[in-house]
Ligand code: NDP
């Protein structure tokens with residue numbers, strides 16, 4: 001059987017890297033689009049790299065950008081993909097308020113560029129397109145839990161751009177009979193989640209605080225609730241969506257929701273640190289109420305920092321700088337359709353996810369501790 005060919009935009013991102021791994025294991029030839037940057041930006045996919053001098057490579061990268069139609073059209077023409085996974089986007093909701101026009105261009109019009117290239121190149125019969133849609137489309141709560149039929153009410157320039165992308169995908173499916181689908185994915189995380197998304201910001205900070213490398217974790221809205229899943233389960237579903245008999249739109253979620261505050265407790269809990277919160281609004285703080293030393297010693301092992309110093313200390317605070325002009329308070333998805341029609345079953349729980357992220361960040365921060373003890377300066381990013 002001939003090898004299938006996939007093209008992934010956003011291959012250097014969290015989902016792009018997991019999806020590339022997944023498709024390579026399935027025997028695909030995987031092409032990816034990466035942006036030119038002044039420094040290397042391929043950390044997440046370096047383990048998949050193949051020397052361009054080797055023949056019959058099955059992992060090939062192309063320079064490109066979602067804002068450049070000619071570039072995208074040329075790549076699609078060259079690659080002649082069976083499947084396109086359009087994952088590229090400026091994906092940070094808070095940042096989208098600072099650069100709304102760019103986000104409309106890359107996240108919204110960028111999707112049109114992909115669909116139109118497929119059409120103009122006469123590939124509508126051959127090429128199936130997956131569009132990375134988002135639970136942010138639901139925005140202001142209209143219905144709980146959210147399904148494929150729940151009305152949209154976007155609350156950020158990011159979500160508004162993604163709403164255009166959602167509908168242009170539906171339109172190309174209906175107008176040109178394309179196999180184009182939206183996966184409406186709820187938040188999904190992993191050890192390679194971008195460091196400025198809240199889960200990763202928390203797991204990194206928890207690890208740093210436990211090693212004495214950071215004083216405090218500053219967060220925005222602790223009451224926000226998200227339906228958090230594992231990226232590995234979600235990229236598998238992206239593939240399943242394109243293997244379905246009919247092109248449709250799908251909600252992918254776990255069906256449970258957790259507040260940011262509770263996620264913080266879970267992350268510190270992994271380290272044996274029991275956090276309690278007091279105060280309200282911007283005055284709210286999280287302090288260390290108890291430390292299970294047996295657990296702490298078990299997971300941290302041989303730190304030069306005495307974790308008992310943390311007892312009673314306030315290590316979480318609210319900084320209104322992280323509030324958004326308009327917030328999405330509560331997301332909880334109903335994945336019944338995906339489970340019943342495609343047989344999707346998530347393999348990871350939120351507990352597994354937190355453990356995996358904490359284990360990985362602890363390992364990373366131990367490197368920092370080692371460097372610090374060797375006299376090197378450690379960079380601190382608190383975004
Ligand atoms: P990331 O932010 O980790 O990755 C985004 C990718 O898009 C990166 O490879 C980035 O490149 C690339 N990119 C950004 N702008 C451009 C551009 N102008 N041209 C070309 N490439 C660009 O996101 P995730 O992997 O988490 O998410 C993947 C997709 O799924 C995104 O579209 C996101 O909006 C959507 N989504 C994500 C969810 C989640 O919870 N993770 C949930 C629902 C939807 P670079 O590395 O150079 O920055």
Ligand code: GDR
Pocket residue numbers: 091092093094133134135136185186187188196197198199201218219220221222224225226260322323324327328383
């Ligand atoms: P989100 O993810 O906006 O849901 O978008 P993020 O992790 O950024 O925020 C989740 C919730 O946590 C609150 N929050 C903070 N968020 C960040 N980033 N930093 C903080 O300090 C902080 N404090 C509280 C936020 O206000 C929010 O309510 C993600 C992205 O991956 C999108 O691309 C994707 O479409 C959606 O998930 C589904």
